[in-house]
Amino acid sequence: MSTGRQNPRVRPGRLGQIGVTAWVLARAGGRLAKTEPMDLFRVLGRNKGLFRGWLHFAGRLMPFGTLPRAESELVILRVAALRGSDYELHQHRRIARGAGLSREQIALVGTDLADGDWTDRQRVILAAVDQLVLTRDVDDCAWAEVAEHLDDRQLVELVLLAGHYDMLAAAIRALRIQPETPLR
Structure with missing residues (x-):
């Protein structure tokens, strides 16, 4: 959007x-x-x-959180894709590549979870992000699954990271901040 x-x-x-x-x-x-x-x-x-x-x-x-950088970028890109934030996608694709995500993962981050070659950990993180952004909550089943992979500090960070980039996507849209022009 x-x-x-x-x-x-x-x-x-x-x-x-x-x-x-x-x-x-x-x-x-x-x-x-x-x-x-x-x-x-x-x-x-x-x-x-x-x-x-x-x-x-x-x-x-980000960049000083407890989640590995690749996972932080995965969360950010998923939120950006869900919210249609061209600005966040533009900025974080390059950062995600540098953090270790593959070109394929970056390309598939906005698609159905079944389409990507995600690890179990990545899949449950993305599922939790989907619920959080789309419903403002994470159901007990999804929470239990993600809690098998993240410790308490990382769980708190996951919720705040997704919420922050959701808020930022809204601010970028409302303020009409445009992606920067590449230098030649």
């Missing part, structure tokens, strides 16, 4: 409007992705205090 190319509702800020932290992250993220500076940081940075708090929270989930 794409919003198509639309004008941003909050214009990406310049250095004086968003502060050094958001500015540096936007430029560094763009450099890593070989794109223009990241508008996500340039828009969210318009609220400097909230941006700093969000950045700390988001960083605790």
Whole structure:
């Protein structure tokens, strides 16, 4: 469910409007992705205090969470696919590849779980994410299955990671943040 190319509702800020932290992250993220500076940081940075708090929270989930990076990226891509977040998909496909997901896994992350060559652990994580995003809950059967593979810290992180990227997909859509233009 794409919003198509639309004008941003909050214009990406310049250095004086968003502060050094958001500015540096936007430029560094763009450099890593070989794109223009990241508008996500340039828009969210318009609220400097909230941006700093969000950045700390988001960083605790990814990249500094307890789930292996490949699994974190799998969760993020699944949420992005379920929510039709072109921006998140665009940003995290490259990151997921660097975290160890195969091109096939990345391509299949938005399809039926039976279509992918997932491990049991990956399959139960994806099933839990599906329920969480689509119903705002995880039923007891799916919870028991995922709890066989994750410890308590990872279970809490899984719920917060999926919820965070669901919230972020909504913010990106509502603010009309567009994927950055690749540099030539």
